Amino acid sequence: MCDTPAFMIFEDSRPFYLCKNCGLIFTDCYLTLEEIKHHYQSQHTNSFDWNEKAKELLEVVSFAVTPRKIFDFGSGAGFLADAFRSMGLEVDNYEPMLHGVFRTGIYNNSYDLVILNEVIEHAEDVKKMFDNVYSLTRRGGIILISTLMTDKLINESDRFQEHFKNWWYKDDPTHISFFCQLTFEYLCEMKNSYSLQMLAAGPNGIILQRW
Numbered sequence: 001m002c003d004t005p006a007f008m009i010f011e012d013s014r015p016f017y018l019c020k021n022c023g024l025i026f027t028d029c030y031l032t033l034e035e036i037k038h039h040y041q042s043q044h045t046n047s048f049d050w051n052e053k054a055k056e057l058l059e060v061v062s063f064a065v066t067p068r069k070i071f072d073f074g075s076g077a078g079f080l081a082d083a084f085r086s087m088g089l090e091v092d093n094y095e096p097m098l099h100g101v102f103r104t105g106i107y108n109n110s111y112d113l114v115i116l117n118e119v120i121e122h123a124e125d126v127k128k129m130f131d132n133v134y135s136l137t138r139r140g141g142i143i144l145i146s147t148l149m150t151d152k153l154i155n156e157s158d159r160f161q162e163h164f165k166n167w168w169y170k171d172d173p174t175h176i177s178f179f180c181q182l183t184f185e186y187l188c189e190m191k192n193s194y195s196l197q198m199l200a201a202g203p204n205g206i207i208l209q210r211w
């Protein structure tokens, strides 16, 4: 993401690298589109309570925003977007598997809340995805990113290898990028690209505000 040479920290079926500059852990071992499709089709997501999930996500950001317009970035089959719509909210969504390459310019700078619900760990090009997400968000708007963060693993550095080896999240073959708080701090520091501040960080993700 930051063009700093990274070094390999672990290898089993895939090699994983850590960037000491921004704290991103990633692998360059990507699945083909066919493999990704097959992977998603083997997962049954429609039995999940998406209405409950939508409520939960709104609750998480309620200290910062009461959104009217939401963008669901990486929306999968669209269950979460539909759940928000059923609550009377204005929602647009984008899913690369269905909609192809993201086209900027149509929806720019207009969303109160942009959600990446378990999406960013699938990103091959984090910076590019983030550029798109940022372009959607209005000034003062919120970006909610839910992903399992690596802080707990990294902070216990003498047992990092062991913890990482046993971390189930990295074993999903569609997961290729893993974040810690430092990675998002790094994004917030890219002042030529973004005006962002971090509002909250936890083990399950991060809340950013564009200003």
Ligand SMILES: [Zn+2]
Pocket: 001, 002, 003, 004, 019, 020, 021, 022, 023, 024
């Ligand atoms: Zn980096």
